[in-house]
Structure formats: C-alpha cells, structure tokens
Amino acid sequence: MPIIPAFEIGLWNAWIIMLLLIFTAVIPGQMNKEASNRAMGKWSDRTRTENIVLVITHGLIMPGLILYSIFLPLKLGTLWLYAGLLICLPGLALSFQAGVDFAKTPLNKLVTTGAYRVSRHPIYFGTFLVFTGTGIACASWIFLLGAAIWMISFHFGVKDEERFLLEQYGDAYREYMQQTPRWIGIRSSAFQ
Numbered sequence: 001m002p003i004i005p006a007f008e009i010g011l012w013n014a015w016i017i018m019l020l021l022i023f024t025a026v027i028p029g030q031m032n033k034e035a036s037n038r039a040m041g042k043w044s045d046r047t048r049t050e051n052i053v054l055v056i057t058h059g060l061i062m063p064g065l066i067l068y069s070i071f072l073p074l075k076l077g078t079l080w081l082y083a084g085l086l087i088c089l090p091g092l093a094l095s096f097q098a099g100v101d102f103a104k105t106p107l108n109k110l111v112t113t114g115a116y117r118v119s120r121h122p123i124y125f126g127t128f129l130v131f132t133g134t135g136i137a138c139a140s141w142i143f144l145l146g147a148a149i150w151m152i153s154f155h156f157g158v159k160d161e162e163r164f165l166l167e168q169y170g171d172a173y174r175e176y177m178q179q180t181p182r183w184i185g186i187r188s189s190a191f192q
Contacts, residue, residue: 007071014069014143017088017134021127022066024092028099053157061150065131065143072138084137091129094184098122110169112176119184120162120177124154158182 075081094115101114102123115122131147134140162182165173 014072018066018069021130024096028103047160050160056153065146075139080139081137084133087133091126095126120182
C-alpha cells in the first residue's frame with residue numbers, strides 16, 4: 001500500500017461498493033418504516049455516549065468514507081481487489097439479511113432470527129466487513145484506518161444500546177446475550 005493513496009475520480013472506484021452498502025441499508029428499511037424509526041429512536045432517548053458515537057460513526061466517519069470512495073480507485077486485476085471483495089461480499093449479505101430480519105420482526109418482539117442468531121449486531125459487523133474489504137480492494141490504509149475507528153466507536157456505543165435492550169426486554173435479552181456473541185467469531189464474554 002502506498003503511503004499517499006491515489007486520488008482520482010473514475011468509473012471503477014470504491015463508490016460502487018459504497019452504493020451497494022447504502023442499498024443494503026435502505027431497501028430493508030423501506031419494508032417496515034416503523035421498525036426503521038424504532039431503531040433510530042430520538043436524540044433525547046439516547047445517553048451522552050450514544051450521541052457521541054452516533055455523531056462519530058454516522059456524522060463523520062461514514063460520510064467521510066463514502067465521500068472518499070468517490071476518489072479512491074479499485075485495484076483492478078490485483079490480489080488486493082479479490083481479497084477485498086472476499087471480505088466485502090459477506091459483509092453486504094450479512095447487512096442486508098439483518099435489515100430484512102429486523103424489518104420482518106414485530107415492533108414489540110426481540111429480533112433473534114436469521115443474522116441475529118450469529119451476532120447481536122450483524123448490521124454493524126457487516127458494515128465493518130464492507131469498509132475493511134473496500135480498504136483492501138483499494139489498497140488504502142486511510143480507508144482501513146477509518147474502518148477500524150468506525151468499529152472501535154461502535155464497540156463502545158453498543159454497550160449503551162445493549163443496556164437499553166436489557167431495560168426493554170429484561171431476561172429475554174439477557175438470555176439472548178448469553179447465547180449470541182456481540183460480534184461474529186468472538187465469544188460472548190470477550191470484550192464485554
């Protein structure tokens with residue numbers, strides 16, 4: 001990876017992958033707008049940490065990476081591209097499936113099916129995979145750094161989200177936490 005990444009607008013840039021990521025988030029959300037609104041909640045209902053994480057992840061890093069992707073060429077015909085796509089594609093599928101699972105679940109029920117059986121936060125984890133894969137497909141250490149900061153921010157933000165879910169669903173969510181890891185492949189007790 002070069003120290004200074006290429007900056008050029010082109011048809012075969014990372015924006016293609018970011019557009020797919022946006023569609024995986026928007027399409028399922030349109031299936032059930034009430035569920036989508038429930039997920040976002042109100043600013044007043046969030047803790048200070050949740051608000052800070054939301055500003056960092058959705059207000060700075062995500063728009064920054066999406067904007068940067070317009071100027072970031074994919075490394076066509078290289079091992080970088082193929083390795084990155086091998087990480088991106090499962091991330092896109094996981095995010096999309098999780099969005100569908102969330103949209104199909106009634107508003108008063110805990111989402112524990114589909115992608116939520118393997119991770120308590122599959123949309124976040126899927127998005128992290130897409131960001132990481134995109135950074136590799138473009139051989140961009142800046143994009144990879146953005147992906148890492150995004151995930152670290154979310155790791156701290158989900159603690160508040162899980163506290164809220166414990167308050168809302170009680171023992172049902174506590175049991176779900178014991179059975180399902182926060183992130184895929186990481187034991188439930190790790191990083192708690």
